[in-house]
Amino acid sequence: MEPGARSRAGTWLLGLLPLCVIALAVAAAALLDVPGLTGRLGPPAEELAVERTVLRPGSIELVVRNQGPDPVTVAQVMVNDAFVDVPLGRTEIGRLGTATVRVVHPWVEGEAYEVGLLTSTGGLIVHEIPVAVATPDPSGFLGLMALIGTYVGVIPVAIGMFWLPWLRRVPPGRLRGLMALTVGLLAWLAIDASVEGLEVAGQGAGALGGAGLVLLGAATAYLLLSGVSAWLAARPGGADGPRLTLLVAVGIGLHNLGEGLAIGSAYAVGALALGATLVIGFAVHNTTEGLAIVAPVADRRVAPGRLVVLGLIAGAPAIAGAWLGAAAVQPALAALLLGFGVGAIVQVITQLGPTLRDDAGRTLHPISICGILGGMALMYATGLLS
Template sequence: MELSDNTSKGKVIASGIIPFAFVIIMMAYIFGPGADLLDLGIPLPEITIEKVDFVDSEIQATVRNTGPIPVEVVMADVNDRIHPAAVEPDGFLERYETALVRIPFDWNEAEPYIIGITVDDGTRFEKEIEAAAPALQPTLDLAVFFAIIGTYVGIIPVMIGLLWLPFIKKISKSKYHFFLALTAGLLLFLALDSIEEAIEVSDESLAGSFNGALLVATVVVLSFLGLYYSGEKLVQRASSSKFAKPVAIALMISIGIGLHNFGEGLAIGAAVGMGSIAFSTFLIVGFALHNTTEGIAIAAPMSRGKLMIGKLAAMGMIAGSPAIFGAWIGGFVYSPFTSVIFLGIGAGAIFQVIVILMKWLREEGDKNLSSASVASGFAVGMLVMYLTSIFV
């Protein structure tokens, strides 16, 4: 009997492996003996200029081979004028390999430039810079500057929003449902905003071979599934206490908002590095007004538990402080690919929190989620976020 069981298990395993084996054989044939049969055209080179830095009397362009064939960088130009250039580590690039092209050039701050790279077959690729700005060098003063900006746009607004907790704690059940739905509306806007930013970054700085929109969609879904599973486990553990569950949900909201603010910090740091943003008082106030609503999202679930100042402050730090780390990374080691990934993760995290909130609203007594308080709360949340985003 045991032998029969082992035989049946072996058949099941074999039936699962055999299709994969045929796929491997097919791919080996296509890229091996069958390659000539599929050679129906001429593969074209593609170079992506991912980043341009202006350093002292030099322009440095980071290039990546995003085409299907190896290429060699042979020439560089600035504003259609050829200039001598050094390529590090060398000019020959396999697919997805990167190189640094260093062009000696006396550039002027705030002037526009077009950087061109030509490969061995004569194809030229270019990137336009609207206004040249000195590349940021990691210094203590600049790190402190980014920390201050991250505090202004991340931590302080969230902490101000948490001050709504005493008010939410004293309102009726229907009004409480309104604020829970308002929270969901706020979060939905943040998720859509993250997706929009991720697609914008991919369109501007990622090559078409990365399939930017599909990359964003994949990261959002995987992030949602992974965090939804871990979030469900967290809520289940907290279900034994009516006071622990609100804390668990508030923690998930804080993490989701924190991931979003990390992406926002990346954008701020990158913008400072490119010299395309001026941090005026009006801009700081605009960010603060927009992000203050994030504190309400954390305060709403926490209002149904015991008032725990320490945990509330910790939630605010989890939600707001990632803006500082994002600004550091965006300013000093910005990468379009990682920016798209983190923005997608932030959107997925927020979507899973929205699902958790909707489930909690049902458990709170609003079974069909179609009451006036829920519908109006959701709508007001979206509207408030849109109106405050206009000031940013």
């Protein structure tokens, strides 16, 4: 072996040495049954999280996950303080394992129910159903979810992109204000996705990451898009103009993925009113996203085909999100995906920052501040409609 290869091998062995030592220590502790590692004081820690509720005629199904350190066995089930039959048996649910608890019990649409899961050790986990509504069959509304995703994602973004001819007539000095308006729009989307992600994370098992999944998704998307941005900047033409607007479309698309998740999930549990008011509200709210996409290319010509592709990148993820949500996507995965949207939008805002600078090199000047606040206010106002 050559001296250089021996040196590299020695370096790797030194790096692995602490890992080998800790592995040997753990193995020795397990074999010797070291006091303090296996002994337990007090009752077992039983924690069940209800991740999904399915209501069928004459039955209630709860998909539960064990988020505690100890196995859990569901022995009895109560509905509104009355014990009911459960054809589940005494199935033990291991750590992070899932099980479906099916309760044979007639329920009345529109009524509220409280389901109590009594464990074999006497613990009680209570789950509330505020309004009982039959759960639709996911296989029957994929087409409907695609249609709704088109209504609230693709069409509004495409309509908003029709602002491009008007933007080209705006004096160059005022484009800074419009770019600041774009930053404000995106900032509100990031706030909205963060709140939604934290809310969804709280509905699932905290042992899978909880709110940390939103931060993990945000950091992952931010770093990935930063790498893409650096790669684009190294190519001829830099990362300005058309390539910058591509990043904006990607960021908005990831946000619309989360929006579609919320729509699909709500429909899956029968909590989505498919009325014209809801569709119109989402449409008006998302139309402003089209403005954010075309603003970076207001000073140059863009092929119509490219605009179509950008519109699909930004709007079509709403369809995919609706499908995922309707198929009972896990809360932990939904929180992670919503975090992706947050990180992507924050990275895009970072890219747009230099376009706000005035002749003195200031990013935050009166025009940009008014534009940012105006964009956030616009998104808030249109969000009230949905």
